[in-house]
Amino acid sequence: MSPALFFSKSSATVHNSNVSEWTAMKKLYEDMERRIDAEMKHGDISNEIKAQHEAFSEWSSKTTSKDHQAIVKILIDGRDKNAQDTDGFAMPTFVYVAREKRLNYHHNFKAGALNALLRVSGEISHGPIILTIDCDMCANSSQPIRDALCLFMDEERGHEYAFVQFAQYFVNLTENDLYASSFKIVHEVYFPGLDGQGGPFYTGSCCFHRRECLNGRIYSHETNKIWLERQRPKIHEESIGALEERTRSLATRSYEENTQWGIEMGVKYGCAVEDIITGFTIQCRGWKSAYLNPKRAAFLGLAPTTLSQSLVQIQRWAEGHLQFLLSKYCPLLYGFGRTKLGLQIGHIFCGSWGFSSIPTLIYVVIPSVCIVHGISVFPGVSSFWFAPFAFVIAFSNAFSFWESHFYGATFKCWWNGNRMDLYRRTTSYLFALVNTTLKLLGIADSSFVVTPKVAHEESLKRYEREIIEFGSTSPMFTVLSTVAMLNLFCLIGGAVKVMAGGGMGSLEQLSLQFFLCAALVFINLPIYHASSFRNDEGRILMNTTLLSVVIATVACFVPIF
Numbered sequence: 110m111s112p113a114l115f116f117s118k119s120s121a122t123v124h125n126s127n128v129s130e131w132t133a134m135k136k137l138y139e140d141m142e143r144r145i146d147a148e149m150k151h152g153d154i155s156n157e158i159k160a161q162h163e164a165f166s167e168w169s170s171k172t173t174s175k176d177h178q179a180i181v182k183i184l185i186d187g188r189d190k191n192a193q194d195t196d197g198f199a200m201p202t203f204v205y206v207a208r209e210k211r212l213n214y215h216h217n218f219k220a221g222a223l224n225a226l227l228r229v230s231g232e233i234s235h236g237p238i239i240l241t242i243d244c245d246m247c248a249n250s251s252q253p254i255r256d257a258l259c260l261f262m263d264e265e266r267g268h269e270y271a272f273v274q275f276a277q278y279f280v281n282l283t284e285n286d287l288y289a290s291s292f293k294i295v296h297e298v299y300f301p302g303l304d305g306q307g308g309p310f311y312t313g314s315c316c317f318h319r320r321e322c323l324n325g326r327i328y329s330h331e332t333n334k335i336w337l338e339r340q341r342p343k344i345h346e347e348s349i350g351a352l353e354e355r356t357r358s359l360a361t362r363s364y365e366e367n368t369q370w371g372i373e374m375g376v377k378y379g380c381a382v383e384d385i386i387t388g389f390t391i392q393c394r395g396w397k398s399a400y401l402n403p404k405r406a407a408f409l410g411l412a413p414t415t416l417s418q419s420l421v422q423i424q425r426w427a428e429g430h431l432q433f434l435l436s437k438y439c440p441l442l443y444g445f446g447r448t449k450l451g452l453q454i455g456h457i458f459c460g461s462w463g464f465s466s467i468p469t470l471i472y473v474v475i476p477s478v479c480i481v482h483g484i485s486v487f488p489g490v491s492s493f494w495f496a497p498f499a500f501v502i503a504f505s506n507a508f509s510f511w512e513s514h515f516y517g518a519t520f521k522c523w524w525n526g527n528r529m530d531l532y533r534r535t536t537s538y539l540f541a542l543v544n545t546t547l548k549l550l551g552i553a554d555s556s557f558v559v560t561p562k563v564a565h566e567e568s569l570k571r572y573e574r575e576i577i578e579f580g581s582t583s584p585m586f587t588v589l590s591t592v593a594m595l596n597l598f599c600l601i602g603g604a605v606k607v608m609a610g611g612g613m614g615s616l617e618q619l620s621l622q623f624f625l626c627a628a629l630v631f632i633n634l635p636i637y638h639a640s641s642f643r644n645d646e647g648r649i650l651m652n653t654t655l656l657s658v659v660i661a662t663v664a665c666f667v668p669i670f
Contacts, residue, residue, distance in 0.1 A: 271396030290412035306451035308398025311388025328395030382429030434460030480603035590657035
């Protein structure tokens with residue numbers, strides 16, 4: 110768990126059942142943080158502090174979060190009979206692991222961290238079941254452990270399952286889900302549908318794994334009894350110091366050199382969605398996965414609270430899925446004959462997010478620009494072909510609203526979802542496509558951008574009031590603002606031109622384009638408000654507004670031949 114996130118105001122609601130305990134922990138942490146900062150200002154750690162905290166014995170003035178040695182510390186030894194909580198119950202073994210990082214060495218981001226943990230835990234406990242969970246998630250009850258074990262240990266089919274994926278829910282969503290972060294349809298429709306096609310994706314968090322599957326084992330028909338005998342936890346007689354020293358080498362940067370870690374063993378390297386590709390290759394080895402979505406959410410976390418955070422997160426997902434689609438693990442090629450076609454199609458659908466940005470941009474730009482020039486791109490109202498267009502528009506939106514309402518969404522929640530779908534397609538998906546293309550051409554390298562979840566107090570207040578947060582210079586905001594201004598200018602310019610020409614016939618021919626343009630203007634109302642009427646720090650910056658106005662004006666009045 111990230112301390113900054115765990116003790117942030119936005120995280121307080123997660124721990125409301127133990128407020129006093131959470132507050133006491135926060136005070137202890139802040140006190141420790143102040144003492145550490147005080148020592149760091151001196152550029153050295155005093156002998157007194159080193160005596161109290163053994164880990165500081167390896168600290169030097171050059172140590173940073175991105176450049177440090179491997180650290181393995183057993184904080185609680187489960188073998189010790191005195192290791193008990195305040196109620197007298199036995200405590201499990203608790204280990205702190207920090208893998209080695211060096212500035213000139215690629216550490217493979219989250220995948221590298223998980224593989225280091227796999228190796229170290231394999232020597233200390235060798236527990237047969239592993240839970241992977243992000244630092245911004247926490248368990249909501251003990252029931253998920255029992256549910257997952259029931260599947261793994263089922264006498265008839267338990268041996269088929271490699272991992273059990275739980276739904277991810279968030280406690281800080283606004284009433285109308287401002288940034289469409291709940292992904293309700295994915296939880297209620299998409300993933301349950303994959304359950305019949307070999308199982309859902311591994312999403313990187315809230316997932317229970319068989320250790321042997323992550324280590325590359327191919328599926329066989331061995332019984333659970335044999336599996337459990339093989340996977341019994343290790344019992345070490347050696348001292349804590351010796352065990353720490355022996356396992357520290359497993360977390361060093363050189364351990365994986367010229368090995369199959371990240372290739373055939375462990376979590377896969379080379380992709381921004383290492384979790385998805387790892388889960389897919391496990392399924393291609395014959396294993397199945399299961400999806401559980403209990404009434405009481407198994408795990409709770411924090412969703413992005415600014416538009417920038419949300420779009421960057423979606424960009425990383427879209428970029429990773431596209432890399433997966435274009436890699437040697439392409440679902441249709443690598444998965445052919447190994448997995449069901451439905452599962453392959455599910456991966457293809459996600460992998461194609463980036464490509465959908467191009468037709469979306471064409472759809473929100475070309476028809477609107479053509480209004481100003483009096484060019485019809487859709488059938489007129491009097492045309493026979495108007496009916497199919499009108500039917501598709503009406504039916505798709507009606508079904509989308511019914512589906513959202515069926516799973517508890519309000520009209521405003523559905524509208525926010527449509528807005529975010531448009532914003533994601535024209536920014537996150539577009540940037541994912543561009544970045545992937547540049548990487549394939551060797552012009553740029555892939556990077557892993559961590560989505561920050563700790564919001565400033567004023568920003569958090571605006572989020573709770575469902576006011577969209579812009580407030581920074583970003584190419585994404587320039588694209589969004591330009592598209593919004595373009596549609597506004599085209600709607601006004603087209604209406605003036607039709608009225609000036611007295612052309613009801615022209616209006617009849619351009620009716621669908623006016624409808625589309627007006628819908629885009631209405632959905633972009635928060636952008637106009639943030640550009641012209643807001644004075645808070647979450648507004649769209651003036652330089653972004655001016656640039657978008659210039660680009661939109663030029664696009665409106667450039668002649669179309």
